[in-house]
Amino acid sequence: MINSTRPALGIANSGVPSVNGEAEISLAPPILLQYWHVLIRWKWLIVGIVIVALTIGLVATLLATPQYTATSRIEISRSQKNVTNVESLESADAGRDQEFFQTQYSLLQARSLAERVARQLRLANNDQFFEAHGVDPNNAGLFASKSSKQLRGPELRAREKKAIDLLTKHISISPIRNSALVDISYTSASPGLSAQISNSWTEQFIVQSMDRRFASTADARKFLEGRLADLRARVETSEREAVNYASQKDIVALATTRNADGNTEVARTMVSSDLEALNGALAEATASRIAAQSRVNSRNGGANSDALGNAAISQLRQRRAEVASEQAKLLVQFEPDYPSVRALTEQLRALDASIAREESRVLNSRSTEYSEAVQRERDLLQRVQTLKSRLDRQQRDSIKYNIFQREADTNRQLYDGLLQRYKEIGVAGIGANNIAIVDQAKLPESPSSPSLPINMALALLAGMAVAAISTFAIEQIDEGIRNPDQVNRILHVPLLGSVPDADQTDTFVLLADPKSMIAEAYFSVRSNLAFSTDHGIPNTFMVTSTRPAEGKSTTSLALATVMGRTGKKVLLVDADMRSPSMHQFLNCQNNSGLSNFLAGDNQWQNMVLETDQKGLHLMPAGPMPPSASELLSSDRLLMLIRQLSEHFDHIVVDSPPILGLADAPLLSRAVEGCIFVVEAEGVAVRGLKSSLGRLHAVHAHVFGVVLTKLKNRQAGYGYGYGYGYGYGERDPRIDDN
Numbered sequence: 001m002i003n004s005t006r007p008a009l010g011i012a013n014s015g016v017p018s019v020n021g022e023a024e025i026s027l028a029p030p031i032l033l034q035y036w037h038v039l040i041r042w043k044w045l046i047v048g049i050v051i052v053a054l055t056i057g058l059v060a061t062l063l064a065t066p067q068y069t070a071t072s073r074i075e076i077s078r079s080q081k082n083v084t085n086v087e088s089l090e091s092a093d094a095g096r097d098q099e100f101f102q103t104q105y106s107l108l109q110a111r112s113l114a115e116r117v118a119r120q121l122r123l124a125n126n127d128q129f130f131e132a133h134g135v136d137p138n139n140a141g142l143f144a145s146k147s148s149k150q151l152r153g154p155e156l157r158a159r160e161k162k163a164i165d166l167l168t169k170h171i172s173i174s175p176i177r178n179s180a181l182v183d184i185s186y187t188s189a190s191p192g193l194s195a196q197i198s199n200s201w202t203e204q205f206i207v208q209s210m211d212r213r214f215a216s217t218a219d220a221r222k223f224l225e226g227r228l229a230d231l232r233a234r235v236e237t238s239e240r241e242a243v244n245y246a247s248q249k250d251i252v253a254l255a256t257t258r259n260a261d262g263n264t265e266v267a268r269t270m271v272s273s274d275l276e277a278l279n280g281a282l283a284e285a286t287a288s289r290i291a292a293q294s295r296v297n298s299r300n301g302g303a304n305s306d307a308l309g310n311a312a313i314s315q316l317r318q319r320r321a322e323v324a325s326e327q328a329k330l331l332v333q334f335e336p337d338y339p340s341v342r343a344l345t346e347q348l349r350a351l352d353a354s355i356a357r358e359e360s361r362v363l364n365s366r367s368t369e370y371s372e373a374v375q376r377e378r379d380l381l382q383r384v385q386t387l388k389s390r391l392d393r394q395q396r397d398s399i400k401y402n403i404f405q406r407e408a409d410t411n412r413q414l415y416d417g418l419l420q421r422y423k424e425i426g427v428a429g430i431g432a433n434n435i436a437i438v439d440q441a442k443l444p445e446s447p448s449s450p451s452l453p454i455n456m457a458l459a460l461l462a463g464m465a466v467a468a469i470s471t472f473a474i475e476q477i478d479e480g481i482r483n484p485d486q487v488n489r490i491l492h493v494p495l496l497g498s499v500p501d502a503d504q505t506d507t508f509v510l511l512a513d514p515k516s517m518i519a520e521a522y523f524s525v526r527s528n529l530a531f532s533t534d535h536g537i538p539n540t541f542m543v544t545s546t547r548p549a550e551g552k553s554t555t556s557l558a559l560a561t562v563m564g565r566t567g568k569k570v571l572l573v574d575a576d577m578r579s580p581s582m583h584q585f586l587n588c589q590n591n592s593g594l595s596n597f598l599a600g601d602n603q604w605q606n607m608v609l610e611t612d613q614k615g616l617h618l619m620p621a622g623p624m625p626p627s628a629s630e631l632l633s634s635d636r637l638l639m640l641i642r643q644l645s646e647h648f649d650h651i652v653v654d655s656p657p658i659l660g661l662a663d664a665p666l667l668s669r670a671v672e673g674c675i676f677v678v679e680a681e682g683v684a685v686r687g688l689k690s691s692l693g694r695l696h697a698v699h700a701h702v703f704g705v706v707l708t709k710l711k712n713r714q715a716g717y718g719y720g721y722g723y724g725y726g727y728g729e730r731d732p733r734i735d736d737n
Contacts (some may be wrong), residue, residue: 050463057459066447069193132190200440231415242404287375320351496704497525522558542653550679551708556654564615580621593622598631632666668700
């Protein structure tokens with residue numbers, strides 16, 4: 001079958017068949033396993049980088065000058081100066097805490113505070129201060145001579161500037177979270193100097209805060225004195241105008257209140273109080289008149305309701321009920337004409353007459369009550385109308401009165417507030433400070449840095465980071481196929497098998513031993529190759545690779561040898577006419593061969609040589625032609641393969657490499673398909689894809705990939721688990737045939 005294009009079975013990297021040469025099952029190792037393989041592969045590089053980093057960290061720690069840190073702690077209470085004591089438009093609580101404390105932290109790190117500390121401790125003239133920070137004043141050009149008394153103005157200013165820079169560089173302000181406490185730490189090579197500067201820093205911060213407060217009160221006092229004199233006159237004038245206007249308009253305030261703003265409000269005046277009382281009396285009179293009118297209009301219902309509330313009528317009705325009860329008892333025993341019964345009947349008639357007279361008297365009294373209620377309501381209504389007119393005039397007059405009153409209240413509030421603030425400012429200098437020292441800095445007993453455990457930990461982390469970056473960079477540069485699981489995932493071609501690296505051992509010696517790892521590996525390739533077509537192992541196939549020395553010729557010879565051992569008649573054709581090698585491997589002559597047949601010699605039977613291997617025959621490459629690609633492009637190659645197929649079960653063609661040559665694509669026309677050999681960590685992936693692309697361009701059928709020269713560390717689980725199992729410890733170079 002020449003250049004067969006029928007669907008064939010491919011082999012995934014798990015060894016499970018797939019359809020159309022595409023791997024249906026991908027059993028790539030987990031990502032952690034891949035990282036573990038990378039770690040094992042570059043373990044010595046990683047260990048070396050980590051050791052170098054630890055060594056650098058150890059040397060740097062031992063050579064570093066010990067540094068001592070002294071820490072003092074202060075408490076900052078929130079305070080806010082307000083000269084006028086008048087609230088602004090914004091809420092005083094809006095972000096004031098965070099803003100205040102951030103301001104205090106910035107003031108603690110201010111350069112002005114460092115200048116105060118430098119002047120207070122005279123650090124510009126202190127040689128030990130500069131030496132404690134590793135600064136040589138002579139080399140830095142800060143000293144004119146060894147004697148600080150000879151310092152001149154520019155030199156002294158240069159030293160002061162340097163001292164201030166060192167202070168701001170080595171001071172550390174650390175607020176304690178969710179508290180008003182702040183740690184002030186200073187670090188230098190001198191423990192005594194660190195404690196002295198830390199304590200001086202807190203003291204100067206307190207003094208600086210008090211100085212700012214005293215400076216602000218002096219200007220505020222002058223401002224308040226002028227404002228108080230002006231407000232005093234305005235208060236007197238506004239209060240006098242309010243009183244005079246109230247007298248003119250007959251506004252008599254019985255009760256006054258102050259609202260939330262502190263302004264005076266007239267709650268009650270004499271007119272409003274009288275109107276309120278008369279209005280209440282009018283409401284009662286109206287209610288009485290309506291009640292009397294309803295009793296007059298409802299004769300029956302009103303009489304019954306009044307009768308129910310009348311004590312005399314209630315007693316008469318109770319007496320009648322008792323008499324009626326006695327009469328009913330007697331009627332049970334006697335006739336109505338019986339004397340006792342008639343007596344009780346007369347009593348009932350008399351009681352009914354009395355009840356009727358009382359109800360008539362109650363009805364007549366309702367008319368009189370109604371007339372009196374109407375008259376009383378009319379009188380009260382007239383008086384209320386009169387007071388309402390007076391109250392309306394008074395309310396119109398109160399508009400201007402309230403203006404006078406508000407002006408007086410405003411002036412009085414401003415005056416009282418400024419007067420109180422003026423008194424507070426007068427004693428502000430002796431008030432409690434909002435900054436308190438909680439802990440003073442103590443003399444450090446041990447250096448704070450360098451810390452050997454911390455530095456070694458940082459060096460270890462840095463070494464691991466550099467090792468990870470280096471390993472990643474190398475992995476990116478090394479683009480070759482390293483693991484068998486990468487074949488299907490990267491090249492999208494089935495993996496037929498993996499061949500371990502024989503190290504320095506002769507590969508052909510190992511191939512002679514059927515129980516060796518190499519022989520077992522190629523036998524596994526042969527078994528997987530049986531699933532590549534619907535008729536088992538292909539009758540004709542070629543073996544090629546991207547470049548020379550990838551194991552292509554070894555793979556061709558190994559597969560031909562393995563198939564010959566199974567009783568098949570196999571022909572190995574050396575088609576690498578540019579660099580023939582098969583005759584050397586099999587100790588045969590290369591007098592005539594493939595090149596002779598392609599050049600016109602039809603006696604191919606004379607070109608086929610027998611070998612020492614069972615069932616294996618060889619057709620050498622023959623003499624090297626001037627142009628191998630021209631010979632391969634003729635139809636004689638197709639004719640040769642067709643004729644050879646009639647005499648041999650399998651024909652294995654050892655093809656030249658693909659890149660740079662046109663031989664392999666031309667050979668693929670004459671065979672069913674090809675086996676692509678890839679050296680582990682050999683050709684870059686882009687080169688492999690380019691080679692496969694050339695094969696696919698000529699419609700060559702690629703049965704799969706054989707990964708050669710695979711190290712044990714690349715195989716993941718190693719070799720020996722699958723190859724040579726059960727044969728014990730033996731020398732693989734011994735031939736058991």
